Amino acid sequence: MRVVTLGTGSPLPDPHRAGPSTLVTLGNHHLLVDCGRGVLMRLAAAGVGAGQLSAVLITHLHSDHLTDLNDVITTRWISTFEPTPLVVVGPPGTRAVVEAIESMLRADTAYRLAHHDDLTEPPLTEVIETVEGPVNLPIGPSVTAAPTDHRPVEPSIGFRIEHDGHVVALAGDTVPCAGLDALATGADVLVHTAIRSDVIANIPIARLNDVTDYHSSIEQAAGTAARAGVRTLVLTHHVPAHPPGQGDEVAAIASRVFPGRVVVADDLTTIDIPEEDS
Ligand SMILES: [Zn+2]
Numbered sequence: 001m002r003v004v005t006l007g008t009g010s011p012l013p014d015p016h017r018a019g020p021s022t023l024v025t026l027g028n029h030h031l032l033v034d035c036g037r038g039v040l041m042r043l044a045a046a047g048v049g050a051g052q053l054s055a056v057l058i059t060h061l062h063s064d065h066l067t068d069l070n071d072v073i074t075t076r077w078i079s080t081f082e083p084t085p086l087v088v089v090g091p092p093g094t095r096a097v098v099e100a101i102e103s104m105l106r107a108d109t110a111y112r113l114a115h116h117d118d119l120t121e122p123p124l125t126e127v128i129e130t131v132e133g134p135v136n137l138p139i140g141p142s143v144t145a146a147p148t149d150h151r152p153v154e155p156s157i158g159f160r161i162e163h164d165g166h167v168v169a170l171a172g173d174t175v176p177c178a179g180l181d182a183l184a185t186g187a188d189v190l191v192h193t194a195i196r197s198d199v200i201a202n203i204p205i206a207r208l209n210d211v212t213d214y215h216s217s218i219e220q221a222a223g224t225a226a227r228a229g230v231r232t233l234v235l236t237h238h239v240p241a242h243p244p245g246q247g248d249e250v251a252a253i254a255s256r257v258f259p260g261r262v263v264v265a266d267d268l269t270t271i272d273i274p275e276e277d278s
C-alpha cells in the first residue's frame, strides 16, 4: 500500500499546500480521500490520472474537502474513452452535492457532447452514502466507514482501508471520538488533521479561534494514535501552516504523546506500507 498526501492545507489558500486530499493506492486501485483545492494537479504529480481512480471517498461536506470534486468529475469524463462511472462515497448529503455539481456543469456537458462525436454520455457518477460499516464498493478494496465528531458538521465520517494484511485509517476533521478509535485500531498508518491550538489560542481572531473546538490539536491526534496503537501517524491539514519541510516543532509536540513514527506531511509526502515497499 502507498499513501500520498496530495494536499496538506486548509481552507486558507497557501502557495505551497493544496487543499485537503490524500491518495491511497493498493494493488491496482487508487482511492482518493477528499478533493480539496488543486487536487488534480497534485494527483498528476503523483503519476495518477482522474480516469484511474477506483473511488472518491469524502469525509464530510466542508467546502475545503470537496471544492475540486467538480474537476474530478469533469476530467475523468473527458479523459476516459468508455463510460466509467465515478464512485463517490460520503456521508448523507453527498448525493445532493454531486447532483448539484452535475447541474452546475450542465452547460459544459452540453458543449462537449455537441462537439465530440465519441462522447455519448454525460459524466456518470455512482454515489454511496454511508455513516457506518463496510462500504459496498463495486470493486475490490475493503473500506469501512465510521462516524467521527466534527459537529456542527454532521454527519462526518472516517475511513479504514485494508489490503493484504495492512491498514490505513483516515480521520478527516474530528475531535477524539470512539468511531475514530475503532477505525484506527492497530492501523499501519493513521492520517489525521492536526491544528496548532497552542498557536491559535494567541491569535485574537474569533473566527480562527473557532477552528479549535471541532478539530483535534496535535496532542489530541497523537493521543488517538497512541490509544489505537498505530505504527505511523501522518499529520496533515496544518492550521496555521508552517513552511514545507519545517514541521519539526509539530513532530516534537506529537512525539510527547505518541511513541510511534510521526510524519508531518507536506504535499506529495509518500508513505509506503510496509516501509520496504516501493
Ligand atoms: Zn472540516
Ligand SMILES: [Zn+2]
Pocket: 010, 011, 020, 062, 064, 065, 173, 237
Ligand atoms: Zn477541513
